[in-house]
Amino acid sequence: MEINIGISEENRKAIADELSKVLADSYMLYLKTHNYHWNVTGELFHSLHEQFEEQYTELAEAIDEIAERIRALGYRAPGTFKEFNELTSIDEDTEEPEALEMVRRLALGNEQILRTARKALKPANEAEDEATVDLLTQRLDIHAKTAWMLRSHLE
Template sequence: MTEAHTARSPELPVESGLSHDGREALCQKLADNLAGTYVLYHKTQTYHWNVTGPLFYSVHKLTDKQYKDLAKAIDAIAERIRALGFPAPAGLKNIYQSSAIDDPTGVPEAGAMLRELALDHQHLAGKMRDTVEKAEEIGDTFTADFVTERIGTHEEFAWMLNALAVGDDRGSAPGQASA
């Protein structure tokens, strides 16, 4: 491998009033959020491509909107890490290992896709709450607000996915028994 392929993005000097150690701890949480968002992006797009059956159109349209939003979020989270002075995560192996979201291993039926994606959004929103707490702890109001907005987006996406899953008569929504 050439040096260009193995070079690591340097830590950047930041004199914003936030401590180095605080920024570093926050960036680790952001990197974990980025990893989860990246895997959820991939899973959402995979399900978007492969959905079939009576829910095809609804799921295809909804996941299209969601994976495009997730792609923008990935970039925004990585850029926030860089703005705080640290390198953004690199390497798919590292990203998958750091993700709280499981990589898809197959293509379930539409209702199962919806329920799985909804749970993933809820789980990621929960992880992001830890990031907001860390940002507030070190006095980084911008990152706290930014991540809080992402939490709202994930919760809204989970609601939409769950609402559509309830209409799928081949499975039950989270917390409901099958008929």
């Protein structure tokens, strides 16, 4: 069925492509945060364990919203680890960092999503796609606050 939502196919594709990168970064940060939740140790265990749980729970909801927006634009949302790995700009961890290094890496991951989301704003703004702009604005607010809270542990 032809899609006629007031946004051209070219613009919908550009937006979906950028949202796919936001989705991939969000998924990779979700995995990293959940991993850290399970494996954090040390005197900050309790507070970080709880903070990481709040963060990965929020990311899980965001991942669904981002994927559903891609689908609403008429495109397939990436959904495999291979696809996410190709699209993401967040590195997977291959070692087991200490608690404060986990915090630092999560702060950097949230900052990376901020940069990726800002890039996605351009085609959404150009197409006057307010729904995507709203979604990305919410993500910017959440990731900026999360990065700040994580950085506060390191000061």
